[in-house]
Amino acid sequence: MRERIAAELLAARERTAALTDCVEDPDLTAQHSPLMSPLVWDLAHIGNQEELWLLRNIGGRDPMRPEIDPLYDAFEHPRAERPTLPLLPPHEARAYAREVRGRVLDLLDASPMEGDPLLSGGFAFGMIAQHEQQHDETMLITHQLRSGPAALTAPAPPPAPADADALPAEILIPAGPFTMGTDTEPWALDNERPAHRIELDDFLLDTTPVRNGAYQRFIEDGGYRDERWWTPAGWEHRIRADLTAPLFWSREGGQWLRRRFGVTEPVPEDEPVLHVSWYEADAYARWAGRRLPTEAEWEKAARHDPVSGRSRRYPWGDGDPGPEHANLGQRHLRPAAAGSYPAGASPYGVRQLMGDVWEWTASDLRPYPGFRAWPYKEYSEVFFGPEYKVLRGGCFAVAPVACRGTFRNWDYPIRRQIFAGFRTARDPERG
Incomplete structure:
Protein backbone atom coordinates (compact mmCIF):
# COMPACT_ATOMS: atom_id res chain seq x y z
CA MET A 1 0.00 0.00 0.00
CA ARG A 2 2.72 2.50 0.95
CA GLU A 3 4.61 1.72 -2.24
CA ARG A 4 1.53 2.40 -4.34
CA ILE A 5 0.79 5.66 -2.51
CA ALA A 6 4.36 6.87 -2.94
CA ALA A 7 4.28 5.97 -6.63
CA GLU A 8 1.02 7.86 -7.19
CA LEU A 9 2.30 10.93 -5.33
CA LEU A 10 5.53 10.83 -7.34
CA ALA A 11 3.69 10.46 -10.66
CA ALA A 12 1.46 13.42 -9.84
CA ARG A 13 4.39 15.63 -8.86
CA GLU A 14 6.36 14.72 -11.99
CA ARG A 15 3.39 15.77 -14.09
CA THR A 16 2.94 19.00 -12.12
CA ALA A 17 6.59 19.81 -12.72
CA ALA A 18 6.28 19.06 -16.44
CA LEU A 19 3.32 21.42 -16.73
CA THR A 20 4.99 24.27 -14.87
CA ASP A 21 8.66 23.92 -15.85
CA CYS A 22 7.93 24.14 -19.59
CA VAL A 23 7.13 27.87 -19.49
CA GLU A 24 8.85 30.96 -18.09
CA ASP A 25 7.72 32.72 -14.92
CA PRO A 26 5.56 35.34 -16.72
CA ASP A 27 3.47 32.52 -18.16
CA LEU A 28 3.09 31.01 -14.69
CA THR A 29 1.85 34.23 -13.12
CA ALA A 30 -0.35 35.38 -16.02
CA GLN A 31 -4.05 34.60 -16.19
CA HIS A 32 -4.54 33.09 -19.63
CA SER A 33 -8.33 33.07 -19.31
CA PRO A 34 -10.74 34.45 -16.70
CA LEU A 35 -12.11 30.90 -16.52
CA MET A 36 -8.82 29.61 -15.14
CA SER A 37 -6.36 30.38 -12.34
CA PRO A 38 -2.77 31.42 -13.01
CA LEU A 39 -0.66 28.27 -13.15
CA VAL A 40 1.29 29.43 -10.12
CA TRP A 41 -1.93 29.46 -8.06
CA ASP A 42 -2.58 25.81 -8.89
CA LEU A 43 1.01 24.95 -7.99
CA ALA A 44 0.83 26.42 -4.48
CA HIS A 45 -2.77 25.27 -3.96
CA ILE A 46 -1.64 21.68 -4.55
CA GLY A 47 0.96 22.05 -1.80
CA ASN A 48 -1.45 23.83 0.53
CA GLN A 49 -4.13 21.13 0.28
CA GLU A 50 -1.50 18.47 0.84
CA GLU A 51 -0.30 20.28 3.96
CA LEU A 52 -3.84 20.83 5.30
CA TRP A 53 -5.03 17.26 4.89
CA LEU A 54 -1.93 15.20 5.48
CA LEU A 55 0.49 17.16 7.64
CA ARG A 56 -2.07 18.96 9.80
CA ASN A 57 -5.09 16.60 9.83
CA ILE A 58 -3.27 13.28 9.77
CA GLY A 59 0.11 14.22 11.20
CA GLY A 60 -1.04 16.80 13.74
CA ARG A 61 1.72 19.19 12.61
CA ASP A 62 1.68 22.94 13.12
CA PRO A 63 0.87 25.02 10.05
CA MET A 64 3.91 25.80 7.92
CA ARG A 65 2.58 29.06 6.45
CA PRO A 66 -0.87 29.75 7.91
CA GLU A 67 -0.97 33.23 6.39
CA ILE A 68 -1.35 31.76 2.88
CA ASP A 69 -4.32 29.52 3.67
CA PRO A 70 -6.95 32.08 2.59
CA LEU A 71 -5.11 32.76 -0.68
CA TYR A 72 -5.42 29.15 -1.80
CA ASP A 73 -8.94 28.45 -0.57
CA ALA A 74 -10.81 27.70 -3.80
CA PHE A 75 -14.14 28.76 -2.27
CA GLU A 76 -12.91 32.07 -0.91
CA HIS A 77 -11.59 33.58 -4.15
CA PRO A 78 -13.14 33.04 -7.60
CA ARG A 79 -10.67 32.25 -10.37
CA ALA A 80 -11.08 35.64 -12.01
CA GLU A 81 -9.86 37.36 -8.82
CA ARG A 82 -6.83 35.17 -8.12
CA PRO A 83 -4.29 37.19 -10.17
CA THR A 84 -4.94 40.17 -7.87
CA LEU A 85 -3.96 38.21 -4.73
CA PRO A 86 -0.49 38.35 -3.16
CA LEU A 87 0.33 34.84 -4.42
CA LEU A 88 3.62 33.12 -3.78
CA PRO A 89 5.97 33.78 -6.70
CA PRO A 90 7.01 30.74 -8.73
CA HIS A 91 10.25 30.00 -6.87
CA GLU A 92 8.50 30.19 -3.48
CA ALA A 93 5.53 28.13 -4.67
CA ARG A 94 7.87 25.39 -5.89
CA ALA A 95 9.90 25.45 -2.68
CA TYR A 96 6.77 25.30 -0.53
CA ALA A 97 5.27 22.37 -2.47
CA ARG A 98 8.61 20.57 -2.39
CA GLU A 99 9.00 20.98 1.37
CA VAL A 100 5.44 19.79 2.00
CA ARG A 101 6.02 16.72 -0.14
CA GLY A 102 9.21 15.81 1.69
CA ARG A 103 7.43 15.93 5.04
CA VAL A 104 4.49 13.95 3.64
CA LEU A 105 6.74 11.13 2.49
CA ASP A 106 8.21 10.96 6.00
CA LEU A 107 4.68 10.88 7.40
CA LEU A 108 3.70 8.11 4.99
CA ASP A 109 6.45 5.87 6.36
CA ALA A 110 5.16 6.30 9.92
CA SER A 111 1.37 6.31 9.41
CA PRO A 112 -0.79 3.26 10.12
CA MET A 113 -3.25 2.41 7.34
CA GLU A 114 -6.09 1.62 9.72
CA GLY A 115 -7.99 3.03 12.66
CA ASP A 116 -8.75 6.57 11.53
CA PRO A 117 -11.23 6.40 8.60
CA LEU A 118 -9.05 8.89 6.72
CA LEU A 119 -6.18 6.39 6.90
CA SER A 120 -8.14 3.23 6.11
CA GLY A 121 -6.81 1.91 2.84
CA GLY A 122 -4.63 5.01 2.56
CA PHE A 123 -7.70 7.09 1.64
CA ALA A 124 -6.34 10.53 2.60
CA PHE A 125 -3.13 9.96 0.65
CA GLY A 126 -5.12 8.69 -2.32
CA MET A 127 -7.42 11.69 -2.13
CA ILE A 128 -4.42 14.01 -2.30
CA ALA A 129 -2.89 12.13 -5.24
CA GLN A 130 -6.21 12.46 -7.07
CA HIS A 131 -6.49 16.11 -6.13
CA GLU A 132 -3.08 16.91 -7.60
CA GLN A 133 -3.83 15.02 -10.81
CA GLN A 134 -7.16 16.84 -11.12
CA HIS A 135 -5.31 20.15 -10.89
CA ASP A 136 -2.82 18.88 -13.43
CA GLU A 137 -5.77 18.39 -15.79
CA THR A 138 -6.89 21.93 -14.97
CA MET A 139 -3.41 23.23 -15.74
CA LEU A 140 -3.44 21.36 -19.04
CA ILE A 141 -6.69 23.16 -19.89
CA THR A 142 -4.88 26.42 -19.12
CA HIS A 143 -2.12 25.40 -21.54
CA GLN A 144 -4.76 24.85 -24.22
CA LEU A 145 -6.19 28.34 -23.57
CA ARG A 146 -2.74 29.92 -23.50
CA SER A 147 -1.72 31.86 -26.61
CA GLY A 148 1.70 31.68 -28.19
CA PRO A 149 3.87 28.82 -29.43
CA ALA A 150 3.49 25.28 -28.18
CA ALA A 151 5.04 24.55 -24.79
CA LEU A 152 4.05 20.88 -24.58
CA THR A 153 4.65 17.96 -26.91
CA ALA A 154 3.58 14.32 -26.89
Whole structure:
Protein backbone atom coordinates (compact mmCIF):
# COMPACT_ATOMS: atom_id res chain seq x y z
CA MET A 1 0.00 0.00 0.00
CA ARG A 2 2.72 2.50 0.95
CA GLU A 3 4.61 1.72 -2.24
CA ARG A 4 1.53 2.40 -4.34
CA ILE A 5 0.79 5.66 -2.51
CA ALA A 6 4.36 6.87 -2.94
CA ALA A 7 4.28 5.97 -6.63
CA GLU A 8 1.02 7.86 -7.19
CA LEU A 9 2.30 10.93 -5.33
CA LEU A 10 5.53 10.83 -7.34
CA ALA A 11 3.69 10.46 -10.66
CA ALA A 12 1.46 13.42 -9.84
CA ARG A 13 4.39 15.63 -8.86
CA GLU A 14 6.36 14.72 -11.99
CA ARG A 15 3.39 15.77 -14.09
CA THR A 16 2.94 19.00 -12.12
CA ALA A 17 6.59 19.81 -12.72
CA ALA A 18 6.28 19.06 -16.44
CA LEU A 19 3.32 21.42 -16.73
CA THR A 20 4.99 24.27 -14.87
CA ASP A 21 8.66 23.92 -15.85
CA CYS A 22 7.93 24.14 -19.59
CA VAL A 23 7.13 27.87 -19.49
CA GLU A 24 8.85 30.96 -18.09
CA ASP A 25 7.72 32.72 -14.92
CA PRO A 26 5.56 35.34 -16.72
CA ASP A 27 3.47 32.52 -18.16
CA LEU A 28 3.09 31.01 -14.69
CA THR A 29 1.85 34.23 -13.12
CA ALA A 30 -0.35 35.38 -16.02
CA GLN A 31 -4.05 34.60 -16.19
CA HIS A 32 -4.54 33.09 -19.63
CA SER A 33 -8.33 33.07 -19.31
CA PRO A 34 -10.74 34.45 -16.70
CA LEU A 35 -12.11 30.90 -16.52
CA MET A 36 -8.82 29.61 -15.14
CA SER A 37 -6.36 30.38 -12.34
CA PRO A 38 -2.77 31.42 -13.01
CA LEU A 39 -0.66 28.27 -13.15
CA VAL A 40 1.29 29.43 -10.12
CA TRP A 41 -1.93 29.46 -8.06
CA ASP A 42 -2.58 25.81 -8.89
CA LEU A 43 1.01 24.95 -7.99
CA ALA A 44 0.83 26.42 -4.48
CA HIS A 45 -2.77 25.27 -3.96
CA ILE A 46 -1.64 21.68 -4.55
CA GLY A 47 0.96 22.05 -1.80
CA ASN A 48 -1.45 23.83 0.53
CA GLN A 49 -4.13 21.13 0.28
CA GLU A 50 -1.50 18.47 0.84
CA GLU A 51 -0.30 20.28 3.96
CA LEU A 52 -3.84 20.83 5.30
CA TRP A 53 -5.03 17.26 4.89
CA LEU A 54 -1.93 15.20 5.48
CA LEU A 55 0.49 17.16 7.64
CA ARG A 56 -2.07 18.96 9.80
CA ASN A 57 -5.09 16.60 9.83
CA ILE A 58 -3.27 13.28 9.77
CA GLY A 59 0.11 14.22 11.20
CA GLY A 60 -1.04 16.80 13.74
CA ARG A 61 1.72 19.19 12.61
CA ASP A 62 1.68 22.94 13.12
CA PRO A 63 0.87 25.02 10.05
CA MET A 64 3.91 25.80 7.92
CA ARG A 65 2.58 29.06 6.45
CA PRO A 66 -0.87 29.75 7.91
CA GLU A 67 -0.97 33.23 6.39
CA ILE A 68 -1.35 31.76 2.88
CA ASP A 69 -4.32 29.52 3.67
CA PRO A 70 -6.95 32.08 2.59
CA LEU A 71 -5.11 32.76 -0.68
CA TYR A 72 -5.42 29.15 -1.80
CA ASP A 73 -8.94 28.45 -0.57
CA ALA A 74 -10.81 27.70 -3.80
CA PHE A 75 -14.14 28.76 -2.27
CA GLU A 76 -12.91 32.07 -0.91
CA HIS A 77 -11.59 33.58 -4.15
CA PRO A 78 -13.14 33.04 -7.60
CA ARG A 79 -10.67 32.25 -10.37
CA ALA A 80 -11.08 35.64 -12.01
CA GLU A 81 -9.86 37.36 -8.82
CA ARG A 82 -6.83 35.17 -8.12
CA PRO A 83 -4.29 37.19 -10.17
CA THR A 84 -4.94 40.17 -7.87
CA LEU A 85 -3.96 38.21 -4.73
CA PRO A 86 -0.49 38.35 -3.16
CA LEU A 87 0.33 34.84 -4.42
CA LEU A 88 3.62 33.12 -3.78
CA PRO A 89 5.97 33.78 -6.70
CA PRO A 90 7.01 30.74 -8.73
CA HIS A 91 10.25 30.00 -6.87
CA GLU A 92 8.50 30.19 -3.48
CA ALA A 93 5.53 28.13 -4.67
CA ARG A 94 7.87 25.39 -5.89
CA ALA A 95 9.90 25.45 -2.68
CA TYR A 96 6.77 25.30 -0.53
CA ALA A 97 5.27 22.37 -2.47
CA ARG A 98 8.61 20.57 -2.39
CA GLU A 99 9.00 20.98 1.37
CA VAL A 100 5.44 19.79 2.00
CA ARG A 101 6.02 16.72 -0.14
CA GLY A 102 9.21 15.81 1.69
CA ARG A 103 7.43 15.93 5.04
CA VAL A 104 4.49 13.95 3.64
CA LEU A 105 6.74 11.13 2.49
CA ASP A 106 8.21 10.96 6.00
CA LEU A 107 4.68 10.88 7.40
CA LEU A 108 3.70 8.11 4.99
CA ASP A 109 6.45 5.87 6.36
CA ALA A 110 5.16 6.30 9.92
CA SER A 111 1.37 6.31 9.41
CA PRO A 112 -0.79 3.26 10.12
CA MET A 113 -3.25 2.41 7.34
CA GLU A 114 -6.09 1.62 9.72
CA GLY A 115 -7.99 3.03 12.66
CA ASP A 116 -8.75 6.57 11.53
CA PRO A 117 -11.23 6.40 8.60
CA LEU A 118 -9.05 8.89 6.72
CA LEU A 119 -6.18 6.39 6.90
CA SER A 120 -8.14 3.23 6.11
CA GLY A 121 -6.81 1.91 2.84
CA GLY A 122 -4.63 5.01 2.56
CA PHE A 123 -7.70 7.09 1.64
CA ALA A 124 -6.34 10.53 2.60
CA PHE A 125 -3.13 9.96 0.65
CA GLY A 126 -5.12 8.69 -2.32
CA MET A 127 -7.42 11.69 -2.13
CA ILE A 128 -4.42 14.01 -2.30
CA ALA A 129 -2.89 12.13 -5.24
CA GLN A 130 -6.21 12.46 -7.07
CA HIS A 131 -6.49 16.11 -6.13
CA GLU A 132 -3.08 16.91 -7.60
CA GLN A 133 -3.83 15.02 -10.81
CA GLN A 134 -7.16 16.84 -11.12
CA HIS A 135 -5.31 20.15 -10.89
CA ASP A 136 -2.82 18.88 -13.43
CA GLU A 137 -5.77 18.39 -15.79
CA THR A 138 -6.89 21.93 -14.97
CA MET A 139 -3.41 23.23 -15.74
CA LEU A 140 -3.44 21.36 -19.04
CA ILE A 141 -6.69 23.16 -19.89
CA THR A 142 -4.88 26.42 -19.12
CA HIS A 143 -2.12 25.40 -21.54
CA GLN A 144 -4.76 24.85 -24.22
CA LEU A 145 -6.19 28.34 -23.57
CA ARG A 146 -2.74 29.92 -23.50
CA SER A 147 -1.72 31.86 -26.61
CA GLY A 148 1.70 31.68 -28.19
CA PRO A 149 3.87 28.82 -29.43
CA ALA A 150 3.49 25.28 -28.18
CA ALA A 151 5.04 24.55 -24.79
CA LEU A 152 4.05 20.88 -24.58
CA THR A 153 4.65 17.96 -26.91
CA ALA A 154 3.58 14.32 -26.89
CA PRO A 155 3.44 11.51 -29.45
CA ALA A 156 0.26 10.94 -31.42
CA PRO A 157 -2.02 8.15 -30.19
CA PRO A 158 -1.85 4.83 -32.03
CA PRO A 159 -3.92 4.58 -35.23
CA ALA A 160 -7.38 3.11 -35.12
CA PRO A 161 -7.54 -0.69 -35.32
CA ALA A 162 -8.44 -2.34 -38.61
CA ASP A 163 -12.01 -3.06 -37.50
CA ALA A 164 -12.86 0.53 -36.50
CA ASP A 165 -14.81 1.32 -39.66
CA ALA A 166 -16.74 -1.96 -39.49
CA LEU A 167 -18.06 -1.47 -35.96
CA PRO A 168 -21.83 -1.27 -35.52
CA ALA A 169 -23.06 2.28 -35.05
CA GLU A 170 -24.87 1.39 -31.84
CA ILE A 171 -25.18 -1.43 -29.33
CA LEU A 172 -28.24 -2.62 -27.45
CA ILE A 173 -27.90 -2.57 -23.65
CA PRO A 174 -30.64 -4.93 -22.39
CA ALA A 175 -33.12 -4.01 -19.69
CA GLY A 176 -32.53 -5.18 -16.16
CA PRO A 177 -30.91 -4.31 -12.85
CA PHE A 178 -27.31 -3.40 -12.18
CA THR A 179 -25.26 -2.09 -9.28
CA MET A 180 -24.32 1.57 -9.62
CA GLY A 181 -21.69 3.24 -7.46
CA THR A 182 -19.31 1.51 -5.06
CA ASP A 183 -18.79 0.45 -1.46
CA THR A 184 -15.46 -1.29 -2.09
CA GLU A 185 -13.22 1.09 -4.04
CA PRO A 186 -10.84 2.34 -1.31
CA TRP A 187 -10.10 5.72 -2.88
CA ALA A 188 -13.60 6.42 -4.24
CA LEU A 189 -14.89 9.88 -3.36
CA ASP A 190 -18.12 10.52 -1.52
CA ASN A 191 -20.32 11.14 -4.56
CA GLU A 192 -19.46 7.67 -5.92
CA ARG A 193 -20.97 6.06 -2.82
CA PRO A 194 -22.91 4.06 -1.79
CA ALA A 195 -23.44 1.15 -4.17
CA HIS A 196 -27.11 0.73 -5.01
CA ARG A 197 -29.18 -1.44 -7.33
CA ILE A 198 -31.21 0.25 -10.02
CA GLU A 199 -33.40 -1.04 -12.82
CA LEU A 200 -33.12 0.33 -16.36
CA ASP A 201 -35.11 -0.22 -19.52
CA ASP A 202 -33.21 -1.36 -22.58
CA PHE A 203 -31.55 1.32 -24.69
CA LEU A 204 -29.19 1.68 -27.63
CA LEU A 205 -25.87 3.46 -27.19
CA ASP A 206 -23.30 4.70 -29.69
CA THR A 207 -20.42 2.23 -29.98
CA THR A 208 -17.95 5.13 -29.99
CA PRO A 209 -18.05 8.83 -29.12
CA VAL A 210 -19.41 11.14 -31.80
CA ARG A 211 -16.75 11.94 -34.40
CA ASN A 212 -15.65 15.32 -35.70
CA GLY A 213 -16.86 14.35 -39.17
CA ALA A 214 -20.38 13.67 -37.92
CA TYR A 215 -20.38 16.91 -35.96
CA GLN A 216 -19.32 18.83 -39.08
CA ARG A 217 -22.46 17.53 -40.80
CA PHE A 218 -24.53 18.97 -37.97
CA ILE A 219 -22.87 22.35 -38.52
CA GLU A 220 -23.24 22.21 -42.30
CA ASP A 221 -26.93 21.29 -41.96
CA GLY A 222 -27.50 24.52 -40.07
CA GLY A 223 -27.56 22.97 -36.62
CA TYR A 224 -26.31 26.14 -34.96
CA ARG A 225 -28.94 28.24 -36.77
CA ASP A 226 -31.98 26.06 -36.12
CA GLU A 227 -33.71 26.71 -32.80
CA ARG A 228 -35.62 23.41 -33.05
CA TRP A 229 -32.63 21.42 -31.80
CA TRP A 230 -31.84 23.50 -28.74
CA THR A 231 -33.35 23.76 -25.29
CA PRO A 232 -34.63 27.28 -24.53
CA ALA A 233 -31.66 27.91 -22.22
CA GLY A 234 -29.30 26.42 -24.78
CA TRP A 235 -30.62 28.58 -27.61
CA GLU A 236 -30.40 31.69 -25.45
CA HIS A 237 -26.79 30.84 -24.61
CA ARG A 238 -25.96 30.04 -28.24
CA ILE A 239 -27.17 33.49 -29.30
CA ARG A 240 -25.49 35.31 -26.42
CA ALA A 241 -22.14 33.53 -26.84
CA ASP A 242 -22.39 33.48 -30.66
CA LEU A 243 -21.64 29.77 -30.84
CA THR A 244 -21.09 28.50 -34.39
CA ALA A 245 -18.69 25.55 -33.93
CA PRO A 246 -16.72 23.79 -31.17
CA LEU A 247 -14.29 25.95 -29.23
CA PHE A 248 -10.91 26.39 -30.97
CA TRP A 249 -12.37 25.56 -34.42
CA SER A 250 -12.18 27.98 -37.36
CA ARG A 251 -13.15 27.80 -41.02
CA GLU A 252 -10.52 28.79 -43.58
CA GLY A 253 -10.55 28.17 -47.32
CA GLY A 254 -13.38 25.67 -47.06
CA GLN A 255 -11.56 23.61 -44.42
CA TRP A 256 -12.14 23.24 -40.70
CA LEU A 257 -9.05 23.93 -38.60
CA ARG A 258 -8.47 23.70 -34.87
CA ARG A 259 -5.92 25.15 -32.45
CA ARG A 260 -4.46 22.49 -30.19
CA PHE A 261 -1.82 23.42 -27.61
CA GLY A 262 -0.35 26.18 -29.74
CA VAL A 263 -0.54 24.34 -33.07
CA THR A 264 -3.13 25.00 -35.78
CA GLU A 265 -4.05 21.90 -37.77
CA PRO A 266 -6.90 20.43 -39.85
CA VAL A 267 -9.70 18.94 -37.79
CA PRO A 268 -9.32 15.13 -38.04
CA GLU A 269 -12.69 13.72 -39.03
CA ASP A 270 -12.19 10.38 -37.30
CA GLU A 271 -11.41 11.74 -33.81
CA PRO A 272 -14.12 12.24 -31.18
CA VAL A 273 -15.39 15.79 -31.15
CA LEU A 274 -13.89 17.87 -28.35
CA HIS A 275 -14.56 21.20 -26.61
CA VAL A 276 -18.34 21.23 -26.95
CA SER A 277 -20.72 22.33 -24.22
CA TRP A 278 -23.61 20.27 -22.89
CA TYR A 279 -25.97 22.52 -24.83
CA GLU A 280 -24.15 21.73 -28.09
CA ALA A 281 -24.03 18.00 -27.34
CA ASP A 282 -27.75 17.98 -26.54
CA ALA A 283 -28.59 19.92 -29.73
CA TYR A 284 -26.56 17.51 -31.87
CA ALA A 285 -28.34 14.54 -30.30
CA ARG A 286 -31.76 16.05 -31.03
CA TRP A 287 -30.71 16.84 -34.61
CA ALA A 288 -29.63 13.21 -35.03
CA GLY A 289 -32.98 11.96 -33.69
CA ARG A 290 -31.34 10.71 -30.53
CA ARG A 291 -30.60 11.88 -26.98
CA LEU A 292 -27.78 12.00 -24.48
CA PRO A 293 -27.57 8.91 -22.24
CA THR A 294 -28.39 9.26 -18.58
CA GLU A 295 -25.59 8.85 -16.09
CA ALA A 296 -27.01 5.49 -15.02
CA GLU A 297 -27.18 4.27 -18.62
CA TRP A 298 -23.58 5.30 -19.18
CA GLU A 299 -22.41 3.45 -16.08
CA LYS A 300 -24.33 0.29 -16.89
CA ALA A 301 -22.84 0.21 -20.40
CA ALA A 302 -19.38 0.71 -18.90
CA ARG A 303 -19.46 -1.59 -15.87
CA HIS A 304 -22.20 -4.22 -16.00
CA ASP A 305 -21.15 -7.75 -16.91
CA PRO A 306 -24.26 -9.50 -18.25
CA VAL A 307 -22.72 -12.96 -17.73
CA SER A 308 -21.90 -12.64 -14.04
CA GLY A 309 -24.38 -9.87 -13.22
CA ARG A 310 -21.71 -7.95 -11.31
CA SER A 311 -20.33 -4.46 -11.90
CA ARG A 312 -16.68 -4.18 -12.88
CA ARG A 313 -14.25 -1.46 -11.81
CA TYR A 314 -13.57 -0.65 -15.47
CA PRO A 315 -15.13 -1.65 -18.79
CA TRP A 316 -12.41 -4.27 -19.39
CA GLY A 317 -12.44 -5.75 -15.88
CA ASP A 318 -11.02 -5.03 -12.45
CA GLY A 319 -7.36 -4.55 -13.40
CA ASP A 320 -5.83 -1.09 -13.42
CA PRO A 321 -5.75 0.78 -16.76
CA GLY A 322 -2.87 0.06 -19.10
CA PRO A 323 -1.90 1.80 -22.35
CA GLU A 324 -3.75 -0.91 -24.27
CA HIS A 325 -7.04 -0.12 -22.51
CA ALA A 326 -7.51 3.63 -22.77
CA ASN A 327 -6.01 6.98 -23.69
CA LEU A 328 -5.30 8.38 -20.21
CA GLY A 329 -2.59 10.19 -18.28
CA GLN A 330 -1.53 12.82 -20.83
CA ARG A 331 0.44 10.24 -22.82
CA HIS A 332 -1.05 11.95 -25.87
CA LEU A 333 -2.36 15.48 -26.24
CA ARG A 334 -5.43 14.52 -28.26
CA PRO A 335 -8.12 11.86 -28.42
CA ALA A 336 -7.42 8.66 -30.32
CA ALA A 337 -9.49 7.90 -33.41
CA ALA A 338 -13.00 6.66 -32.75
CA GLY A 339 -13.03 2.87 -32.48
CA SER A 340 -9.60 2.64 -30.84
CA TYR A 341 -8.65 0.52 -27.82
CA PRO A 342 -10.58 -2.70 -28.48
CA ALA A 343 -8.89 -4.19 -25.37
CA GLY A 344 -10.72 -1.57 -23.31
CA ALA A 345 -14.20 -2.36 -24.61
CA SER A 346 -17.02 -3.12 -22.19
CA PRO A 347 -18.66 -6.58 -22.04
CA TYR A 348 -21.32 -5.23 -24.41
CA GLY A 349 -18.70 -4.14 -26.94
CA VAL A 350 -18.90 -0.38 -26.34
CA ARG A 351 -15.51 1.27 -26.93
CA GLN A 352 -13.66 4.24 -25.47
CA LEU A 353 -15.87 4.63 -22.43
CA MET A 354 -12.68 5.46 -20.55
CA GLY A 355 -10.25 8.11 -21.69
CA ASP A 356 -10.10 10.24 -24.85
CA VAL A 357 -12.97 12.66 -24.01
CA TRP A 358 -15.17 13.33 -21.03
CA GLU A 359 -18.71 12.41 -22.04
CA TRP A 360 -21.64 14.65 -21.25
CA THR A 361 -24.70 12.84 -19.91
CA ALA A 362 -28.31 13.95 -19.65
CA SER A 363 -28.20 13.87 -15.84
CA ASP A 364 -27.98 16.63 -13.26
CA LEU A 365 -25.51 16.06 -10.44
CA ARG A 366 -27.50 14.47 -7.62
CA PRO A 367 -26.56 12.45 -4.52
CA TYR A 368 -27.03 8.71 -4.56
CA PRO A 369 -29.57 7.20 -2.13
CA GLY A 370 -27.86 7.06 1.26
CA PHE A 371 -25.18 9.61 0.32
CA ARG A 372 -23.03 10.90 3.16
CA ALA A 373 -20.70 13.86 2.70
CA TRP A 374 -17.16 12.81 3.58
CA PRO A 375 -14.59 13.92 4.48
CA TYR A 376 -15.86 17.45 3.74
CA LYS A 377 -19.10 18.88 2.36
CA GLU A 378 -17.42 21.11 -0.20
CA TYR A 379 -16.17 18.27 -2.38
CA SER A 380 -19.63 17.29 -3.67
CA GLU A 381 -22.59 18.37 -1.59
CA VAL A 382 -22.47 22.08 -2.42
CA PHE A 383 -22.69 21.24 -6.15
CA PHE A 384 -25.77 19.01 -6.08
CA GLY A 385 -28.66 20.39 -8.10
CA PRO A 386 -29.81 21.23 -11.62
CA GLU A 387 -27.06 23.77 -12.29
CA TYR A 388 -24.46 21.08 -13.06
CA LYS A 389 -24.47 18.29 -15.63
CA VAL A 390 -22.59 15.03 -15.08
CA LEU A 391 -19.68 13.96 -17.26
CA ARG A 392 -18.30 10.44 -17.25
CA GLY A 393 -15.33 8.39 -18.39
CA GLY A 394 -12.34 10.70 -18.16
CA CYS A 395 -10.29 12.01 -21.07
CA PHE A 396 -6.73 11.94 -22.38
CA ALA A 397 -5.79 14.48 -19.67
CA VAL A 398 -7.06 12.38 -16.74
CA ALA A 399 -4.66 10.23 -14.74
CA PRO A 400 -5.69 6.63 -14.04
CA VAL A 401 -5.72 7.32 -10.29
CA ALA A 402 -8.54 9.83 -10.86
CA CYS A 403 -10.55 7.75 -13.31
CA ARG A 404 -12.67 4.63 -12.78
CA GLY A 405 -16.05 3.30 -13.75
CA THR A 406 -17.77 5.01 -10.82
CA PHE A 407 -15.96 8.37 -11.05
CA ARG A 408 -18.29 11.36 -11.49
CA ASN A 409 -17.32 14.71 -12.94
CA TRP A 410 -19.61 17.71 -13.36
CA ASP A 411 -19.67 21.19 -14.82
CA TYR A 412 -21.96 23.96 -15.99
CA PRO A 413 -23.73 23.15 -19.28
CA ILE A 414 -22.05 26.17 -20.94
CA ARG A 415 -18.48 24.94 -20.35
CA ARG A 416 -16.37 24.31 -23.45
CA GLN A 417 -12.75 24.72 -22.36
CA ILE A 418 -12.85 21.30 -20.68
CA PHE A 419 -11.85 18.22 -22.69
CA ALA A 420 -15.44 17.11 -23.23
CA GLY A 421 -17.24 15.30 -26.02
CA PHE A 422 -20.20 12.92 -25.95
CA ARG A 423 -21.95 9.89 -27.38
CA THR A 424 -25.68 9.52 -28.00
CA ALA A 425 -28.38 7.02 -27.12
CA ARG A 426 -31.93 6.19 -28.14
CA ASP A 427 -34.83 4.07 -26.96
CA PRO A 428 -35.61 0.99 -29.07
CA GLU A 429 -38.69 1.15 -31.23
CA ARG A 430 -41.50 -0.52 -29.35
CA GLY A 431 -43.83 -2.79 -31.32
